[in-house]
Amino acid sequence: MKRIIALFTICLCILCTASCASGSAKQLAMADAQYAAGEWEAAISLAKELITRYPDAEEITAANEIIQNANVELDKEKAASLLADAEAAFSAAEYEKAMQKADKLLDTYPNAKEVEAAEKLIDDAELAIKRQQAQALLDTIRTEISVRHSE
Numbered sequence: 001m002k003r004i005i006a007l008f009t010i011c012l013c014i015l016c017t018a019s020c021a022s023g024s025a026k027q028l029a030m031a032d033a034q035y036a037a038g039e040w041e042a043a044i045s046l047a048k049e050l051i052t053r054y055p056d057a058e059e060i061t062a063a064n065e066i067i068q069n070a071n072v073e074l075d076k077e078k079a080a081s082l083l084a085d086a087e088a089a090f091s092a093a094e095y096e097k098a099m100q101k102a103d104k105l106l107d108t109y110p111n112a113k114e115v116e117a118a119e120k121l122i123d124d125a126e127l128a129i130k131r132q133q134a135q136a137l138l139d140t141i142r143t144e145i146s147v148r149h150s151e
Contacts, residue, residue, distance in 0.1 A: 024050055024057035031066050040070040040077070079105055079112035086121050095125040095132075 031046035047063040047070075054060075086101035102118040102125070109115070 022057070022059075024054035024059045027053070028059040028062055028066075031063060035066050035070055038073075040074045043067075043070045044074075075109055076112070079109040079114045082108075083114040083118055083121075086118065090121055090125055090128075093128070095128050098122075099125045 027046060027050040031043050031050060034040075034043035034046055044067050047066040050057065050063045051060055082101050082105040086098045086105065089095075089098035089101060099122050102121045105112065105114060105118045106122075
C-alpha cells in the first residue's frame with residue numbers, strides 16, 4: 001500500500017511539474033514525493049542526484065534539507081529496529097545477543113528515544129545471565145551432592 005501511494009504521489013508530482021521547464025524542479029518534486037511517502041532512501045537518492053546533475057540550481061538547499069531530514073527518519077527507523085531485535089533476542093533467552101543489539105543502538109544512536117529502553121534491556125539481560133549462572137552452579141552442587149549420597 002505504501003508503494004502504491006508513493007507511485008501515485010510521484011505521478012501526481014510529475015504531472016503537476018510537467019509544465020515546469022526546470023529539470024531540477026522536477027527532480028526536487030520527485031524527491032519530495034518520496035519523502036512524503038516515507039521512502040527515505042529513494043528521497044535521498046533523488047535529492048543527491050539533483051545536486052549532482054544540477055549543481056547550480058536554486059533547489060540545492062531544499063534537496064539538502066530532504067537529505068538531512070530523510071537521514072534523521074532513517075536513523076529513527078534503524079534505532080527502533082535495533083531495539084526490536086534486542087527485545088526479540090531477550091525474549092528468546094539470547095541475552096548476549098540482546099545486549100549486543102542494545103549496545104549497538106546506544107553506540108550508534110545515543111540520542112534516540114529508544115536509549116532508555118535499551119539501557120534497561122541491558123540491565124535485565126545482565127541480571128538474567130547472572131541468574132542462569134547461579135542456576136548452573138546450583139545444579140552442579142545438587143549433582144555433586146547426589147553423587148556423594150549415592151556412594
